[in-house]
Amino acid sequence: MLKVTNLQKTFNPGTVNEKVALCGLNLELKDGEFVTVIGGNGAGKSTLFNAISGVWKPDYGTIEIDGVDVTNMPEHKRAQFLGRVFQDPMKGTSPDMEIAENLAIAARRGTKRKLVWGVRKAERARYKKLLADLDLGLEDRLSSKVGLLSGGQRQAVTLLMATLNKPKLLLLDEHTAALDPKTAAKVLALTERIVRENKLTTLMITHNMKDAITYGNRLIMLYDGNIVVDISGEEKKNLTVQDLLGLFEKASGGEFASDRALLN
Amino acid sequence: MSFLFALPGAVAEGLIWGLMAIGVYISYKILDIADLSVDGAICTGGCVCAMLIAAGVPVWASVLIAFVAGALAGTLTGLLHTALGIPAILAGILTQLMLYTVNLLILGGKSLVAIDHRANTLLLHMSDNPTAIVSAGLIVAATIVVLWLFFYTEVGLTLKSTGDNPDMSRAQGVNVKFNKVLGLAISNGIVALAGALYAQYKGSVSLQDGRGAIVIALAAIYIGLSVSLKIKPNFVVSLIGVVCGGVVYYIIYNFVILLGLKTDYLKMLSAVIVALFLGVPYLKGVLFQKQKPLPIQAVTGGNKDA
Numbered sequence: 171m172l173k174v175t176n177l178q179k180t181f182n183p184g185t186v187n188e189k190v191a192l193c194g195l196n197l198e199l200k201d202g203e204f205v206t207v208i209g210g211n212g213a214g215k216s217t218l219f220n221a222i223s224g225v226w227k228p229d230y231g232t233i234e235i236d237g238v239d240v241t242n243m244p245e246h247k248r249a250q251f252l253g254r255v256f257q258d259p260m261k262g263t264s265p266d267m268e269i270a271e272n273l274a275i276a277a278r279r280g281t282k283r284k285l286v287w288g289v290r291k292a293e294r295a296r297y298k299k300l301l302a303d304l305d306l307g308l309e310d311r312l313s314s315k316v317g318l319l320s321g322g323q324r325q326a327v328t329l330l331m332a333t334l335n336k337p338k339l340l341l342l343d344e345h346t347a348a349l350d351p352k353t354a355a356k357v358l359a360l361t362e363r364i365v366r367e368n369k370l371t372t373l374m375i376t377h378n379m380k381d382a383i384t385y386g387n388r389l390i391m392l393y394d395g396n397i398v399v400d401i402s403g404e405e406k407k408n409l410t411v412q413d414l415l416g417l418f419e420k421a422s423g424g425e426f427a428s429d430r431a432l433l434n
Numbered sequence: 435m436s437f438l439f440a441l442p443g444a445v446a447e448g449l450i451w452g453l454m455a456i457g458v459y460i461s462y463k464i465l466d467i468a469d470l471s472v473d474g475a476i477c478t479g480g481c482v483c484a485m486l487i488a489a490g491v492p493v494w495a496s497v498l499i500a501f502v503a504g505a506l507a508g509t510l511t512g513l514l515h516t517a518l519g520i521p522a523i524l525a526g527i528l529t530q531l532m533l534y535t536v537n538l539l540i541l542g543g544k545s546l547v548a549i550d551h552r553a554n555t556l557l558l559h560m561s562d563n564p565t566a567i568v569s570a571g572l573i574v575a576a577t578i579v580v581l582w583l584f585f586y587t588e589v590g591l592t593l594k595s596t597g598d599n600p601d602m603s604r605a606q607g608v609n610v611k612f613n614k615v616l617g618l619a620i621s622n623g624i625v626a627l628a629g630a631l632y633a634q635y636k637g638s639v640s641l642q643d644g645r646g647a648i649v650i651a652l653a654a655i656y657i658g659l660s661v662s663l664k665i666k667p668n669f670v671v672s673l674i675g676v677v678c679g680g681v682v683y684y685i686i687y688n689f690v691i692l693l694g695l696k697t698d699y700l701k702m703l704s705a706v707i708v709a710l711f712l713g714v715p716y717l718k719g720v721l722f723q724k725q726k727p728l729p730i731q732a733v734t735g736g737n738k739d740a
Binding site for chain 1: 584586587588589590591592594595598599601602603604605606607608609610
């Protein structure tokens with residue numbers, strides 16, 4: 171479903187701030203795989219996501235989604251293949267617009283938008299049902315401005331928007347990191363359900379090792395712009411946080427202590 | 435008494451500037467771009483309309499072509515901003531300056547061209563204020579209805595989201611750059627339409643027309659929204675509020691003239707009004723910020739946890 175080949179990206183090349191963010195990363199995702207992504211700060215997790223979503227072009231390498239080479243495709247065109255949820259709950263929704271309008275914009279991702287009514291009656295009924303499934307009491311607030319919702323509610327709505335049109339690939343960039351633990355758990359459970367029900371191919375960045383082990387059927391660890399650990403199947407099921415810390419220490423060559431706090 | 439006599443003229447002029455303010459509302463409030471090209475576009479609208487009427491083109495067609503000319507100016511600003519990466523405010527200033535030359539060329543090198551309201555049946559003219567109020571009112575109403583319909587279409591919704599959250603828009607497959615150009619074209623088109631009406635109302639167009647127009651539009655927007663947002667914060671009510679803001683502004687304007695202020699000083703008045711509307715809420719926030727206990731949740735999401 172996703173094929174990333176020899177991806178390279180350096181920020182501020184030729185300056186004192188030069189930072190090699192990705193150095194020849196290769197990654198292949200099979201249809202329906204749910205991959206959790208971990209790694210310390212600056213390992214290249216978000217850079218990988220930005221490259222896949224087309225925020226900028228990589229220096230070198232190719233990105234294929236479902237057999238289509240999207241390396242040079244602009245961000246808004248690539249969106250037809252992708253569902254994205256950001257770390258910042260403010261980023262994924264339009265605050266000054268109604269919940270229904272936000273969902274309607276998302277429902278037309280990948281289609282040519284026309285001069286016809288933007289939110290139709292039949293749609294409202296469908297959104298109402300989907301919102302009721304979220305179990306957040308949003309089903310009767312279709313006409314509320316999204317800006318009035320809490321961070322957790324906004325992330326749930328963003329998740330719904332990302333999956334309304336089944337995406338080829340769902341990108342979750344630490345989407346529960348800004349939420350309180352209880353809300354985070356709820357949004358994660360919701361994520362798991364939506365991914366399972368729709369059999370979505372998913373990449374999920376997390377800073378929580380336990381979540382990285384619990385969720386998904388494959389785990390990759392990034393370090394210094396490359397994948398250093400790639401575990402799936404039975405091996406992943408039997409993984410413990412202790413194992414992961416050991417793997418991380420081995421990969422980083424003793425940087426354990428400094429990064430430990432980030433990988434709780 | 436003389437103030438009452440001036441009132442119909444103030445209303446007519448206020449409606450025209452209210453229309454202009456609707457155009458600015460689209461760029462400033464919806465797209466979140468401070469577009470200064472409107473100062474040039476309003477004059478372009480007047481110039482195009484005046485020259486076409488003089489050349490014997492029907493008045494209604496002249497007004498429509500003025501709209502198109504404004505839309506082209508907006509497209510230029512949009513392309514300077516999106517295709518060449520020039521900051522929006524500077525792109526607007528560049529277009530404004532280019533339009534000065536364009537306007538001079540349209541007027542054939544003259545700095546003032548008169549529109550003969552006796553030889554042509556104009557849509558509105560200051561010699562007949564009641565008719566002018568009806569004509570301007572109808573055009574404003576039609577514009578509001580068209581915009582209201584447009585901004586609830588699939589395309590219109592993405593125009594709103596482009597200004598409100600460009601990150602979200604791109605993630606949902608919206609071509610943010612295209613939308614900015616489209617929005618600026620519509621905005622400047624409406625502004626030029628207002629310019630065409632204004633030139634007819636005055637019976638002339640001058641190269642100086644439009645200088646500081648954006649400030650008048652902003653004054654109308656802030657005056658209007660200060661009331662309309664309290665009534666109902668929705669799109670149509672906001673647009674109606676903006677038009678009323680334009681009318682109120684011109685009533686104040688005429689009142690101040692009657693008090694004996696020279697018209698030359700009135701640009702100061704518009705700027706001060708806008709500065710007050712922008713500055714006072716900020717100062718209020720800084721000076722009178724009281725410590726309040728944090729609300730549990732501003733708006734509750736039913737009785738379930740988020």
